[in-house]
Amino acid sequence: MLYRNLLVTIGGRFMDNKKELPLCPVATTLGLIGNKWKILILRELLSGTKRFGELRSGIPGISQKVLTQNLRSMEEDGIIQRLVYAEVPPRVEYFLSDLGNTLRPIIDVMAEWGLGYQAMVKKNLYETEKMDV
Template identity: 60%
Template sequence: MKKYLPACPVEITLQMIGDKWKFLILRELISGKKRFGELSKSIENISQKMLSQNLKSMEEEGLVHRESYAQVPPKVEYSLTELGMTLRPILVSLFEWGNMYKEYNKKESKHE
């Protein structure tokens, strides 16, 4: 079943990754494979349920790959797909903008 996609490309992007948790998951996976526990520890205040739901959604959308290893204890790793990696420039831009805003905010608070 095909997913409804809005006509506007910006709206499509926001529909896929506009959630705060998805951005933070992308931030963590951009550097390589991570296990569930690693993601949970590195994303502050995310519940295991929310992390699990977002990973599943991102996997269904083709952004995240889930690799299960047949071993005891079970081992699962998450990584970005080729499609997911195309979001890297967006994440870099957001990082740079956030740093710029942080500096701007420091300057503004000195003038008060």
């Protein structure tokens, strides 16, 4: 593994150019998983190894190109690993590296917050409807 690859992708136009870690830890984290697709990919892979097509169907709205781009970027950053089988039709498996697995708490907290928010919205809508009537 190339340790230098761990130096990531912050500070450029889309935090993807300069090989330099920002001082702020939050910005450092965002340098690796700063867009929503990477987080959704992470969410998918937290439940285990997935093929390209499985990721695509598991993440509604993502295009092939963007999925490929983000997978490559995450592989470069050492978050995920890529395993190509010399078969026809082609088969490529993706799974989290040890580093990628350490990101699990972040997704957990986000999932937890999302659940609470969904519940709040549901409750508020209900009360709003009651008030409307």
